[in-house]
Amino acid sequence: MAKERREIRFILNGSDVRLGEVAAQDTLLDFLRNARRLTGTKEGCAEGDCGACTVLVGRLVKGRLRYETVNACIRFLATLDGCHVVTIEHLRGADGGMHPVQQAMVEAHGSQCGFCTPGIVMSLYALWMQSAAPSDAEIETALQGNLCRCTGYEPIFKAARAAAELGDPAADPLEAERADVTGRLKAMADGARVTVSRGEDRAILPADVADLADVLAKHPEATIVAGATDVGLWVTKFLKPISPAVFVGHLSDLRQVDAKAARLRIGAGASYTDAEAALARAFPHLGPYWKRIAGWQVRNMGTVGGNIANGSPIGDTPPVLIALEAKLHLRSAEGTREIPLEDFFIDYGKQDLRAGEFVEAVEIPLAQEGVRHAAYKVSKRRDEDITAVAAGFALRVENGVIADARLVFGGMAAVPKRAAQAEAALKGQPFDAASFERAAQALAEDFQPLTDWRASAEYRRLVAANLLRRFWAEEGEGAKARLEGV
């Protein structure tokens, strides 16, 4: 067995923190606000929706320190092992005064009541580090996960634009600390399995993927936690116990994203953000689609693996991945197996995942020449909203005839599902409007969607059919796949 350590170690702003008594469900936000009285970080929802709790978490990626915004309210404390947590209290400018982003926010009247402000400052800070003179689209993306009820965001945009002129990211104090922090974090990483607990409640951070398999073999009842963007809510909203929890987000070998041997492999622990660039390079139609999954903070935490493993019928990744003929790699102490992703979803709440098994990776074949792709998400609003209907389409057209069609929908059935009748209506048919119209009609036989507060059954049926029509309008008429607005 791997070496075991009984405390987590991380850096909070300037100081090292070591904690042995940590329960699985302890959140970073409670730790900051209650234990450390760092009340600049706010709680507006404890569900990852409002961004008032946004902080930066820095971690070593291939030896280099990378900072990302996260929602402290659903980030479990134990997962900070080996990280640098930066809160609003740590922000300062190169001269020790206010940070350029803060100064810009004051000058542009970026706050009214100010409750959202610390979270917004942190998001804008992360944006400024990446792109000091951002475009409006970049600002919009950076703010996807931050709600402000007072300002209408316009003054915040002004601040984001103005920050560039008030300071240079290269002179940022966090930049100056980089070498020091990197060194301290490296010194903390001892390759051990970490187990912390409070009372009966336990959290385990396996040393590596093999150790994860061992831990799960011993504790098949454990809750696997990756980005915690689902599990976090089980704790904060539904008050469910999760102990023993096995955290996987820190496992760098599970976070790998690489294109090899004609396959794009996304490790189950890779966050949406980790996967974004490689995925969009291989499949440009997924670039804009990806940006519509949750908001920035949630994409920095949430994983593709978790989105699949949770088995939700309205997860955004399964439909588009199934359309791409993705394969799922499952692993346990017994070994590994590979299944087509679509076979993983058996029924509502039921997946092909055995006791002690975990999702290791998803693999997508890269050679998809001649295939036309599209990805659509229909929700009430463009950003930070849960899907009413999602669709992934892949169509191979040869000599004006549809040779193969994969039409996969989310939100239309108890699981993400291919539209068998609609696919049949297309296959072997000419690539023309009439075929798509027939496919749109055939959808009625494929699905009996549900009505809920997000959308009625009728609406889902109507838009699903309209998405096929839109696909034709965009692809058939030569237009590039686009996904702006809903």
Added chain:
Amino acid sequence: MAKDEFQSRQFKVVGTRVPRPDGVDKVTGRARYGADITAPGMLTGLCLRSPHAHARIRSIDTSAAEAMKGVKAVVTRADFDVTPESSGNRDVLDNVMAGDKALYDGHTVAAVAATSRSVARAALKAIKVDYEVLPHVTDVDEAMKPDAPVLHEGRQQESVPEGYSQNVLARSQYGHGDVDKGFEEADIVIERHFTTAATHQGYIEPHACLATMGGDGKADLWCCTQGHYHVRDTCAELLGMDTGQLKVTSSEIGGGFGGKTTVFLEPVALMLSRKSGKPVKMTMSREEVLRASGPTASTSVSIKIGARKDGRITAGWGDFRYQNGAFEAMNGALGAMCGFAPYDLENVRTTGWEVVTNRPKAAAYRAPGAPMAAFAVESVVDELAGELGMDPIDFRLMNAADEGTKAAYGPTYPAIGLKSVLEAAKDHPHWNTPLEGENRGRGFAVGFWFNFGGNTSVSLMINGDGTVSLSEGNPDIGGSRASMSMMAAEELGIPYEHVRCVIADTASLGQNDITDGSRVTFAVGLATIKAARHAIDIMKARAARIWGIDEEAVEWVDGAAQPAGPNAGKFEPMTLKEIAALASKTGGPIAGHFEVNAEGAGVSFGAHIADTEVDPETGAVKVLRYTVFQDAGKAVHPDYVEGQMQGGAVQGIGWALNEEYIYGEDGILQNPGYLDYRIPVASDLPMIDTKILEIPNPGHPYGVRGVGETGIVPPLATLANAVSRAAGVRMTSLPMSPPKLLAAIKAAKG
């Protein structure tokens, strides 16, 4: 009284864009909100909430919870052994802690204080409530029917005619002239029915407070509220305390918009503290905020308007049925008063209905009752203009109220800004740039709000170094600390930077009404100016004493006392700073104060223009361009005024397009979270352009009118008019969410 005449003057500080006093605290995380403070030995308080929409509480057994380790107090209604004097406060008590019945999903039925949140949660689970579940009703039209499940017996007022359910608590009527005759004179009459869903103010800061009550019965309360004096008065009554024994301090407030004008947790926290002898902190979760605090009324409104071919409206009629949640409120009356307020009508008749249902008690939300009324009236006005082939602004100009108009709700208007607002919109580039493209439509609407005055106390201290400490008693929700400092500086003739304004606790100033009704810049501003004048009088007297001349022979000019009349030029002027330095030798500290029940707030009007685009395949709406025109009387700090105008507009956009309370058949709220009660994010909103107009309010020395609320009145109608045009189908039900809009488009196409 204290109506103060407006006097035109040259401003030096007022009207400029000075740095905001709260900016740095807010961007650094230093500002302290409701949940940001702690006390030694503090306990965590949590509420147990009804899982039923309507249920009789047969019994509550708290013994198991009380016996748990770490549980220091359990509170139920039995602990509140008072009967408040007013029916209003009896309702408040019933709302903060259910009596015989739980009246809505989320209604508090018990509370605990424990050493940690996890213990408190476990204790809630250990409380056994025996409920007898009763039939429920959540829809306003259903609740009015004679056979609807009844919430309260014997509360119906005499104004309600026979044939309605006991749930209809009151009816109020307004208007003048003869509407029947008016409709006969009309060439065209349009009648329509409208509905709006309940929405929530959506402030990002959940309700929070920290209560400390000692064994001697003295208590301190820290909370986020729009009115800490009101919190003090209400809590003192509910706890059977003398008002003077309770001191309430308001925290920085993370948004309220009307929703923090009442108490929820505060009396419960005080009771838990009284029972446990320890400080108790309570914070609502987002789910609790949505289930149990302040939504708006949902409405069902019928409007009928007639007009002649020449564009003159001959009659207006409206029936405003408002569902106020489980308790009495006057949203229906406010709707009935505001709907036709922008028009000069010979014949108008409106009726407001107050209906209770099994939903949380409606709280104010920026111009409560008015947006839904404007949605209905302005939609019909828009349709009429279309039918008559008239420009929507010209049609309104032809019928607009003006100075001397008898308002639909009774009074006769003094100088008002509606016509100026309409003309500004008409001249604006937005209105004059054609909107091109498929599936697009432009909408226009106007809105009205009363604005309030009310009880106000201000104290202004001249410090020894010539700086000024200003205390007001109204939580700063829209920049009042800046505005008050500016008005004090203006009046005293000193730089803005020399004034610091703080929000005093309830022990430090006389009564202050709640920060509501857009009253603060008006009323507190008035009191600040008067307090400054009071201090100036004292300083003039001190100078007179030093110079050995008559007080009357001293003037205050540009921040200094100077001899006037026969003594003019005889002495060097003495600056405020010089007088302040000598204060202890000339009679002691110098301070001005002013207390008033302010009147003459001055109504305000706004007009909005919106351009929208509809996606006919998904029903999604994109707002392309948006402009707000509003009369501010005098914009003390234009940035803050613009902020209020933008803030109101975007909340209205959310209301019009997406936000709604969704109840299941079981009477349970389906979407109590931000992911599903989705308020706008950045990408949902266009840039909101603003145009401030300044038509001085005759009732304020600087001409100020309240600006905080009017901005939310026109957007519902503006967007409905825009989307109806873009989609080619008249939208009469809000929100115009994609599913609803797509269904309407489909139905219209047949």
